[in-house]
Amino acid sequence: MARISFERLDKALHDFAKGVVKQARGNLTREKANASRTLWSSIRFKIKNNVLDFFMEYYGAFLDKGVTGTGNLWLSKKKSMPVPYNKSEADPEFAFKSSKKAIGGDLKSWLNIRGIELKYEFPIRKSIHAKGIRPRRFFTNAFDQQYNKFDEVIGRAVTNDLNEHIDKILRN
Numbered sequence: 001m002a003r004i005s006f007e008r009l010d011k012a013l014h015d016f017a018k019g020v021v022k023q024a025r026g027n028l029t030r031e032k033a034n035a036s037r038t039l040w041s042s043i044r045f046k047i048k049n050n051v052l053d054f055f056m057e058y059y060g061a062f063l064d065k066g067v068t069g070t071g072n073l074w075l076s077k078k079k080s081m082p083v084p085y086n087k088s089e090a091d092p093e094f095a096f097k098s099s100k101k102a103i104g105g106d107l108k109s110w111l112n113i114r115g116i117e118l119k120y121e122f123p124i125r126k127s128i129h130a131k132g133i134r135p136r137r138f139f140t141n142a143f144d145q146q147y148n149k150f151d152e153v154i155g156r157a158v159t160n161d162l163n164e165h166i167d168k169i170l171r172n
Helices: 007-030 038-042 060-065 108-114 118-131 138-171
Strands: 044-048 051-055 072-074 080-082
Touching: 007 038, 007 044, 007 051, 007 138, 038 060, 060 138, 108 118
Parallel strands: none
Antiparallel strands: 044 051, 072 080
């Protein structure tokens, strides 16, 4: 008995992944969240043995899901000032610790790309630590929108492959 060819199924999976990457990149551009284009160019996929994996820079998850801030802006002399921020907006999976330390990481290159003077680096770090990072959902929304279309495409692909297979059997 002949085996079923899943060419259409493979093509549908490839088109789905390609659509997610394209839409996620577009979402980043619309959100103006691709200053260096490093994240934008790092979004890619790989299909191996019918398993689909998506890849991007590590900080893409923080930008996609958001980071909950501490809610306090630490001032001098160990005093803090509450900062209004909708903590429920960000995914609680990622949160800054409530210590007085500001965020780490390379903020200087981002400031240079944005044309902001380096003397504002520390206040910006403190503000990000207190307010958090707003979720952009550039990847999540792209995946969800493409996935909603995927069921129908997969159904058609499998149906067409099975119809061709049945036709071959009936001809023989």
